[in-house]
Amino acid sequence: MPPDDILLPQGRRAVFEANFVAFRTLLVKEIRRFLRIWPQTLIPPAISMALYFAIFGAIIGRRIGEMAGFDYMEFIVPGLIMMSVITNAYANVSASFFSAKFQRSIEALLVSPTPNSVLLGGFIAGGVARGLAVAAIVTVMAAFFIEIRIHDWFVTLGMLLLTAILFSLGGFINGLFADKFDDISIIPAFVLTPLTYLGGVFYALELLPDVWRTLSYFNPIVYVVASFRYGFFGYSGDVPVGLSFIAVAVFVVVFWFLSLWLLQRGTGLRT
Amino acid sequence: MSTAPALSIEGLKKVYAGGFEALKGIDLRVEQGDFFALLGPNGAGKSTTIGVICSLVVKSAGQVAIFGLDIDRQFAAAKRMIGVVPQEFNFSIFERVGDIVETQAGFYGLGGAQARRQTEKYLRKLGLWDKRNEQARHLSGGMKRRLMIARALVHEPRLLILDEPTAGVDIEIRRSMWSFLREMNEAGTTIILTTHYLEEAESLCRNIAIIDHGEIVENTSMRELLQQLGTETLVLDLADPLSEVPNLEPFVARRTEAACLEVDIDKGQNLNDVFARLDAAGIRVRSLRNKSNRLEQLFVAMTQSEGSTETLVHAAG
Numbered sequence: 001m002p003p004d005d006i007l008l009p010q011g012r013r014a015v016f017e018a019n020f021v022a023f024r025t026l027l028v029k030e031i032r033r034f035l036r037i038w039p040q041t042l043i044p045p046a047i048s049m050a051l052y053f054a055i056f057g058a059i060i061g062r063r064i065g066e067m068a069g070f071d072y073m074e075f076i077v078p079g080l081i082m083m084s085v086i087t088n089a090y091a092n093v094s095a096s097f098f099s100a101k102f103q104r105s106i107e108a109l110l111v112s113p114t115p116n117s118v119l120l121g122g123f124i125a126g127g128v129a130r131g132l133a134v135a136a137i138v139t140v141m142a143a144f145f146i147e148i149r150i151h152d153w154f155v156t157l158g159m160l161l162l163t164a165i166l167f168s169l170g171g172f173i174n175g176l177f178a179d180k181f182d183d184i185s186i187i188p189a190f191v192l193t194p195l196t197y198l199g200g201v202f203y204a205l206e207l208l209p210d211v212w213r214t215l216s217y218f219n220p221i222v223y224v225v226a227s228f229r230y231g232f233f234g235y236s237g238d239v240p241v242g243l244s245f246i247a248v249a250v251f252v253v254v255f256w257f258l259s260l261w262l263l264q265r266g267t268g269l270r271t
Numbered sequence: 272m273s274t275a276p277a278l279s280i281e282g283l284k285k286v287y288a289g290g291f292e293a294l295k296g297i298d299l300r301v302e303q304g305d306f307f308a309l310l311g312p313n314g315a316g317k318s319t320t321i322g323v324i325c326s327l328v329v330k331s332a333g334q335v336a337i338f339g340l341d342i343d344r345q346f347a348a349a350k351r352m353i354g355v356v357p358q359e360f361n362f363s364i365f366e367r368v369g370d371i372v373e374t375q376a377g378f379y380g381l382g383g384a385q386a387r388r389q390t391e392k393y394l395r396k397l398g399l400w401d402k403r404n405e406q407a408r409h410l411s412g413g414m415k416r417r418l419m420i421a422r423a424l425v426h427e428p429r430l431l432i433l434d435e436p437t438a439g440v441d442i443e444i445r446r447s448m449w450s451f452l453r454e455m456n457e458a459g460t461t462i463i464l465t466t467h468y469l470e471e472a473e474s475l476c477r478n479i480a481i482i483d484h485g486e487i488v489e490n491t492s493m494r495e496l497l498q499q500l501g502t503e504t505l506v507l508d509l510a511d512p513l514s515e516v517p518n519l520e521p522f523v524a525r526r527t528e529a530a531c532l533e534v535d536i537d538k539g540q541n542l543n544d545v546f547a548r549l550d551a552a553g554i555r556v557r558s559l560r561n562k563s564n565r566l567e568q569l570f571v572a573m574t575q576s577e578g579s580t581e582t583l584v585h586a587a588g
């Protein structure tokens with residue numbers, strides 16, 4: 001029997017509430033972190049997206065004309081929003097988690113009774129929060145260049161959320177395995193960026209020769225971008241939106257349990 | 272209230288990847304309300320033991336229970352009982368002092384007003400309330416140590432574990448931290464301390480375990496341990512300088528400076544006899560003091576060799 005203690009939660013409900021408080025605390029801490037360093041977290045995506053809009057949309061876009069029946073500027077906006085979400089959700093969790101490991105502040109969390117699922121949930125929620133915050137900033141900026149129309153709110157918000165969760169989980173796994181700061185920049189530089197640029201953000205897949213088009217279907221970001229674009233305009237090329245949703249959801253579940261398993265084993269955290 | 276020991280360790284083993292055996296099956300018991308010292312040279316297994324208790328290190332075998340709560344089967348309840356002050360600063364230096372403590376309260380399920388109340392309580396107790404809105408990087412070394420103590424206490428743990436809590440702090444702060452820890456202990460908190468300042472352990476702790484090469488080589492009360500010491504050395508400051516070492520037989524004397532003499536006194540010998548011989552030799556003494564930390568002599572004796580009580584008695588006596 002545990003000793004009497006006014007601060008010891010008794011009963012299943014009290015334990016649930018305590019865990020919820022721990023989750024909320026971690027989420028607030030994560031949000032506070034990316035807001036504290038806003039010149040590094042919120043301003044750069046805003047500037048780079050403004051440049052994309054100005055150069056590819058307003059300047060070059062005029063000469064390109066239409067893409068898949070849409071004004072080029074209009075065509076690239078969903079992909080650019082999604083690109084911001086992917087890179088920021090991933091970077092937030094990998095950088096925050098690795099910094100916590102590097103500074104050993106993660107120990108304060110590990111010695112507490114916070115369950116692994118709450119720890120994971122808190123970091124992922126932080127990544128999602130930054131992804132959504134950047135998505136909101138980029139969308140507002142896009143509204144200066146095009147009229148934002150939403151064809152299907154469910155698809156738009158659902159894919160936005162699932163993508164933010166998925167890439168936050170990717171960032172978490174990266175952070176778990178990282179031993180030095182270089183290790184959290186390798187995947188974004190050599191995997192995420194090429195896949196995003198080749199993921200149909202700036203062009204319709206129909207423009208590609210058959211070989212490249214076929215290869216593109218092995219790029220998971222193609223499905224994310226095409227489905228998100230469907231949410232805006234009701235157009236996804238020949239990418240099936242329903243199947244994309246299921247695939248992203250399955251990857252979220254797989255990555256979630258993989259992360260939990262790694263936490264349980266103590267990978268990168270416990271010796 | 273449960274009468275289970277504050278900490279119970281049975282057969283604890285830790286073998287790191289690569290085969291290094293850091294703990295070789297240690298048993299340890301710390302009673303509720305104790306002020307306990309865990310000593311050992313660098314690499315002896317102290318931090319590994321604390322790491323296992325706090326679940327930062329995965330044990331290879333054995334059981335650990337906190338107030339009767341098994342750390343494997345009842346990990347959440349067991350962890351709520353423990354507060355840990357690690358040796359190295361492990362908070363984000365860019366966070367504000369108040370946020371660091373309040374966040375820790377949140378990790379223990381204390382939210383809102385309760386977290387703020389607890390944060391204020393311990394920041395005030397540790398003299399950091401005025402610094403609550405400052406980033407931790409602006410604190411001095413001593414303040415950072417106190418911040419870690421405030422953070423460890425914010426959820427009112429029953430067992431406080433401090434790993435080298437006064438390393439690198441000046442004497443004044445060290446003394447004030449001792450005073451604070453004594454108060455905590457008198458109020459009922461069980462405290463386990465590792466330290467390199469053996470004076471600290473001797474001054475604060477009632478019971479002690481010495482760990483060396485992954486094994487407990489001594490586990491007893493501080494008083495009993497110190498009684499094992501066979502010889503004490505007195506340092507005498509003399510009124511007049513000496514040109515040679517005087518004959519004080521049966522006592523062994525050494526001249527360390529012209530007007531300073533060290534005299535060894537074995538258990539059973541009488542201090543009056545020392546002064547009788549000094550008088551007879553015409554030596555006048557201005558002041559005297561005990562040469563060094565007694566515990567340090569024992570510690571060195573125990574950890575220099577293979578480490579057994581028998582070795583200790585021979586070496587110290």
